[in-house]
Amino acid sequence: MILILSSNTDQQGADYQQLTAHLAGLPGIQTRVHVERGAEQALTEIYLIGNTKTLDIVSMQSLPCVERVVRVSEDYRILGRHKDDQRPTHFVYNGVRFGQDTLNVFAGLCAVDNREHVEIMLKAVHDNGQVCTRMGAYKPRTSPYAFQGHGKNCLPYVFELAGQYGIKVMAMEITHESHLNEIREALHQTGNPTGVMLQIGTRNTQNFELLKIVGRQTEMPILLKRGFGITLDESLNAAEYLASEGNRNVVFCLRGMKTNMGDPHRNFVDFAHVPVVKRLTRMPVCVDPSHSVGSRAASPDGILDMMHVTAQGVLAGANMVLVDFHPAPPKALVDGPQAMLLKELPYFLEDVQIAREAYLKRVDLAARYNNS
Numbered sequence: 001m002i003l004i005l006s007s008n009t010d011q012q013g014a015d016y017q018q019l020t021a022h023l024a025g026l027p028g029i030q031t032r033v034h035v036e037r038g039a040e041q042a043l044t045e046i047y048l049i050g051n052t053k054t055l056d057i058v059s060m061q062s063l064p065c066v067e068r069v070v071r072v073s074e075d076y077r078i079l080g081r082h083k084d085d086q087r088p089t090h091f092v093y094n095g096v097r098f099g100q101d102t103l104n105v106f107a108g109l110c111a112v113d114n115r116e117h118v119e120i121m122l123k124a125v126h127d128n129g130q131v132c133t134r135m136g137a138y139k140p141r142t143s144p145y146a147f148q149g150h151g152k153n154c155l156p157y158v159f160e161l162a163g164q165y166g167i168k169v170m171a172m173e174i175t176h177e178s179h180l181n182e183i184r185e186a187l188h189q190t191g192n193p194t195g196v197m198l199q200i201g202t203r204n205t206q207n208f209e210l211l212k213i214v215g216r217q218t219e220m221p222i223l224l225k226r227g228f229g230i231t232l233d234e235s236l237n238a239a240e241y242l243a244s245e246g247n248r249n250v251v252f253c254l255r256g257m258k259t260n261m262g263d264p265h266r267n268f269v270d271f272a273h274v275p276v277v278k279r280l281t282r283m284p285v286c287v288d289p290s291h292s293v294g295s296r297a298a299s300p301d302g303i304l305d306m307m308h309v310t311a312q313g314v315l316a317g318a319n320m321v322l323v324d325f326h327p328a329p330p331k332a333l334v335d336g337p338q339a340m341l342l343k344e345l346p347y348f349l350e351d352v353q354i355a356r357e358a359y360l361k362r363v364d365l366a367a368r369y370n371n372s
């Protein structure tokens, strides 16, 4: 059960003290307090954990400071959608809104290889009117002998160039607590020219200790990839780990499932789950066509499979697209064969726009039909 308190509730005030004293007296119930500080107001929520079935909504609603009570019906207590739940389905980071109602494209390098490629990529992103990108500095690789990413050494120039080209948010995977500290330090040293969305890769979806560490910081939002060999429920619980530690600015990314049933695609594309995740949780949903499809194969209509699946995800209401581009794919140190070409960026964005407009028309149509 979640008690949503009146905005700007004073935790030192007598009413609040009375409320917490009452809650402390409830047998078998523990509480966890979460404060969300917006620009104008602070919103306090108290999570009641334990046997809440015996608690009556009306009497809980009458307690001091309590504005609304939500009975949690699913496992995903914080990020889930519950009955009569009007909590927000968006957040704003570094001036960019991420919500179940928006769409952001993160086109960029799978892995940073050199400064020149980073600059060419960021300039293209900027020239095409975009403010988000992807830039991998820490790469989890199947082979220990494969390129592992430049790590902290590339961060200063990546962040400085991002600032120069007006990039507001870059998705960057981390696999260890030390990476989080290195990113923080490099951002600080370069004067915070850009923002970072911390990416948890599919190989780490259930790395619970990493999730707890990343969830405990709240300055940067998190992009959690769905685990490639676990159930959707297990992946959504992984997202809930982040939120339960304090960070609820989480975007959930579908990136395909590992099974030979998806052949010849690299992974079995799971973008039919976009509306499912939006229904079960309040998280914005991202699709990653690059790691799902994994090649530049095209169909007889001349459209790349990666663009087809992107359109399918966007048409189903996706809120973010994470996609690999590279200025010279044969020279890329990671995932060159699935990189889109820079000259394809305006084409890709226009195609995404067509799908987005079609999605918005479908929403209008559904509203008209459902209200008639």
Ligand code: PEP
Residues within 6 Å of the ligand: 110, 136, 173, 200, 201, 202, 203, 225, 255, 288, 291
């Ligand atoms: C990536 O986005 O660079 C990546 C490694 O993705 P995934 O974790 O989905 O394989």
Ligand code: MN
Residues within 6 Å of the ligand: 110, 291, 324, 334, 335
């Ligand atoms: Mn990759």
